[in-house]
Amino acid sequence: MDAPLANAALALFSAACVAAVLSMLRRSDALYRLTAALATGGFAALSLGLILRRMEAGHAPLTTFYETLVFLAWASWLLALVLLIPLRMQEPAMLIPFICAACLGYASTLDASIRPLVPALRSNWLLLHVAACFLGYAGLAAGCAAGLGLAVALRRRRPAAQWERSAVRCIRFGFLFLTYGILSGSVWANEAWTTYWGWDPKEIWALLTWLVYFSFLVLRSRRPAERSPRMTVLFSVGGFCAVLFTYFGVSFLLAGLHSYF
Amino acid sequence: MKRLVGFCASPRAAALLLGCIAAVSAYGSLIPHRRAAAVFGSRAFAALCVLLFLHILAGGIASLRRGRREPWFALLRLGALLVLAGAFLGGAAGARGRAQLYPGRETASFTDARGGALEPGFTLRLDRFTVERHPGGRLELGISVPGEEGMALHPVRLGEWTGPDAMRVRPLRYLPDFKIGDGGEVLTKSAQPNNPALEVEVRAGGETERGWLLARFPAFPPLGLGRTLREGRVVFFDRGSERVKSYASEVTIMEGGRPAAAGRIEVNRPLSFGGYRIYQTAYDPVGWQWSGFTCVRDPGLPLVYSGFVLLALGVTLWAGAGEFGP
Incomplete structure (x- = not known):
């Protein structure tokens, strides 16, 4: 990604974080709108950067750690624009710039060069599989942020309904795309690696993550009596720990077929 | 119950x-x-x-x-x-089994994970195997001189002197596929970086020489640099050219000694025949000579x-x- 655009996006999301904190402290609509405007500016810079990188690399910019972090930041604000802001879920939406800034801040420490593709990645499944997985991660990250907001609201005995609704909504979105990501990855693996399931550590941890959120959603939908905000906090944060391990832990600690980054 | x-x-x-x-x-x-x-x-x-x-x-x-x-x-x-x-x-x-084939060779049997033979009922013949690599990305010279620890890396800039005073090196010419012709002339066989080589001029110990450094054979004595590299060492790195962009096999499937199907197999594009899928899964990483296949039958x-x-x-x-x- 073009360094000036990435830096501009990081600066805009960081400014959005400051505005978000002020907005939450002062409960100001104007500051909320400023947060959304700054983050949308960062989103626009990222969009342009991703398009330019796609043109320069000749393939979807989703093949290195740097590229996936940038895409995760982009997908996170896209999710806020699509899922949270239209429904006036203001407070949860204001946490998203923190996710974006964290992703871009970490990405700024990594090698941003475009690397040549290995043969297994030269496939149309690349865009479908990786984009689906990271849209899923974005949803689950937003679900975790809303879950933390819910925990704070519960502790302070403040209205928590909006936080819980946001958390569940984001988790459902994330779960849906994680499912698409795992299934498309299986089909792709069958074309490239001779089998749709090879018990690769990334596959295993993606499945375990999926099972955590599946359990949560099944419990919510089939056992309404057991629904509780505390359960939402537990699963949104615990599930996201599984996401983090699948994304970072497996890549850094375990050897496997997904060691492209 | x-x-x-x-x-x-x-x-x-x-x-x-x-x-x-x-x-x-x-x-x-x-x-x-x-x-x-x-x-x-x-x-x-x-x-x-x-x-x-x-x-x-x-x-x-x-x-x-x-x-x-x-x-x-x-x-x-x-x-x-x-x-x-x-x-x-x-x-x-x-069932699944693996086989390695050189161009022109054929096999009717694949080796499974336990060392047994998987015989799919047809013969696979490799007609042609091609490996395409990414063009050389970064060219570097590693220079080490006596009395200094380690090897310092210098980017290759044609025509420019580089390196410490004790050993100055000037890259002159890059060839992606180095070969010495029948008449003793130096040439490149192809545009692919099969055997990247760099012609350099080396100045050390009051002497100057011209010679060739081969990226694939760093242990091989540099050609024509016997006097200047008596004590120091210069190594040529062609980073990126070793990275394979794609590899593909053109194959013919024979049944009863007659061609039944033909096609091209590459990563992400297996060939299906008779209830089996044949995948391109490996290659000879040294000489790019043989091609590796995995034959899979999965009725589920x-x-x-x-x-x-x-x-x-x-x-x-x-x-x-x-x-x-x-």
Whole structure:
């Protein structure tokens, strides 16, 4: 990604974080709108950067750690624009710039060069599989942020309904795309690696993550009596720990077929 | 008996089974791949999966009896059943084996994981094998001189002197596929970086020489630099050219000694024939001479893919439509 655009996006999301904190402290609509405007500016810079990188690399910019972090930041604000802001879920939406800034801040420490593709990645499944997985991660990250907001609201005995609704909504979105990501990855693996399931550590941890959120959603939908905000906090944060391990832990600690980054 | 069946179909049984499978899977992800393969291929793990299959089946039947109408959950159950059934069928009736072939050679047998022979009933002949590499990305010179530890890296800039005072090096010419012709002349066989070489001028110990450095053969004595490199060392690195962009095999499948099919196999594009799929899975990393294939028969694959479709539909109905509607 073009360094000036990435830096501009990081600066805009960081400014959005400051505005978000002020907005939450002062409960100001104007500051909320400023947060959304700054983050949308960062989103626009990222969009342009991703398009330019796609043109320069000749393939979807989703093949290195740097590229996936940038895409995760982009997908996170896209999710806020699509899922949270239209429904006036203001407070949860204001946490998203923190996710974006964290992703871009970490990405700024990594090698941003475009690397040549290995043969297994030269496939149309690349865009479908990786984009689906990271849209899923974005949803689950937003679900975790809303879950933390819910925990704070519960502790302070403040209205928590909006936080819980946001958390569940984001988790459902994330779960849906994680499912698409795992299934498309299986089909792709069958074309490239001779089998749709090879018990690769990334596959295993993606499945375990999926099972955590599946359990949560099944419990919510089939056992309404057991629904509780505390359960939402537990699963949104615990599930996201599984996401983090699948994304970072497996890549850094375990050897496997997904060691492209 | 009724109580046992009732427990098998209960959410508790689901939690127990999924918990066991998750724990074994997590353990399998943390141990070396060969040992993990033994865990996932064990009878105990297969038994857990069979129990999960039976639980899903029993739960589905119980739901039907109770008249619960949740199409998304029925799709999820059916999808999971098909995936598991396909996996069992693939495990029981499937086969896979590997073979390496040089161009012009053929094989009717592939070696399976236990060293046995998989004979698919046809012969695979490799007509042509091509490896395309990424063009050389970064050219560097590693220079080490006596009295200094390690090797300092310098970017290659044609025509410019580089390196410490004790050993100055000037790159003159780059050839991607170095060869000495019949008349002793230096030439490049192709534009592919098969044998990258750099012509350099070296100035050391009051002497100046011209010669060639070969990236693929760093231990090989540099050509024509015997006097100036008596004590120091210069190594040429062609970073990136060793990275394979794609590799492909043009093959003919023979049945009864006659060609039955022909095609090109590359990564992400296997060739299907007679219930088998032949994948391009390996290559000779040194001389790019042989091509490696994996031949797979998986009769459970249609069931697995049908299951995937149902799972995707079920999750879409459940997590998607219900939540993201107006």
